[in-house]
Amino acid sequence: MPDFFFEDPDERTEGICIYLDGMSKALHGNPDTRKRDQAIREELRNEGYEVIEIPVGDLVDQAKMAKIFFRIGRALLGKARATDIRDRTDWFEAVQQTLSATPTAGGAKQTDDQDTLQDLLDLFDTLWYPLIQSLHTCDGVTVQAGGDLFEDTRVVGQYLAQVTRDGQSLYLLDGRDAHLEAIQTLLQSQGQAFQVVLVDAPNATDQILQALAEVAS
Numbered sequence: 001m002p003d004f005f006f007e008d009p010d011e012r013t014e015g016i017c018i019y020l021d022g023m024s025k026a027l028h029g030n031p032d033t034r035k036r037d038q039a040i041r042e043e044l045r046n047e048g049y050e051v052i053e054i055p056v057g058d059l060v061d062q063a064k065m066a067k068i069f070f071r072i073g074r075a076l077l078g079k080a081r082a083t084d085i086r087d088r089t090d091w092f093e094a095v096q097q098t099l100s101a102t103p104t105a106g107g108a109k110q111t112d113d114q115d116t117l118q119d120l121l122d123l124f125d126t127l128w129y130p131l132i133q134s135l136h137t138c139d140g141v142t143v144q145a146g147g148d149l150f151e152d153t154r155v156v157g158q159y160l161a162q163v164t165r166d167g168q169s170l171y172l173l174d175g176r177d178a179h180l181e182a183i184q185t186l187l188q189s190q191g192q193a194f195q196v197v198l199v200d201a202p203n204a205t206d207q208i209l210q211a212l213a214e215v216a217s
Helices: 031-046 056-060 062-077 079-087 090-100 105-114 117-121 126-136 180-189 204-216
Strands: 004-006 016-021 050-055 141-145 148-151 154-158 161-165 168-174 194-197
Touching: 004 062, 016 031, 016 056, 016 062, 031 050, 050 056, 050 062, 056 062, 056 141, 062 079, 062 090, 117 126, 126 141, 126 161, 126 204, 148 180, 154 180, 161 204, 168 180, 168 204, 180 194, 194 204
Parallel strands: 016 050, 168 194
Antiparallel strands: 004 016, 141 161, 148 154, 161 168
């Protein structure tokens, strides 16, 4: 079952299914569960539903959430109102102010939990665990799980992860991705730095760190 479901008011689709990925280890951390979830989502897409996946790390990224809200808003409210929501910032700022003004023990614990390595690994296929763990332990490097890449409102593909050091970011792309060429073309057109990685490459961490250094230079 999706985390949220909306009827399509214009009946252009069967409905809008929204999934929040990574909120629970029990639900999303098991590889078999993830495979089953992906199969269900693909079946929903094939049946005419619009499926929107939101990695938990994107919830604190205003730019990514603006794109997601535009996509949802366009389906539910129309393009004009969706554009207004995307271009405003008050919805994001209000939530951040509320969170910062409520330093509850539970909230602090949840934030701490999300920062742990295990919670990060739960957002990836187990094949990527060694690479993500290696990057996570590198000095000054932060890793965020990947998500959809958009051209306007169309999903072109997905990126594996985004790594950041000293304010410079790099998209990591799965070298096995069937849509790799289209994803590379999109990121190049947007002026975004990226690195293609293979799950079994023995020196992947070094290659990524070198690519990050080149972005900064």
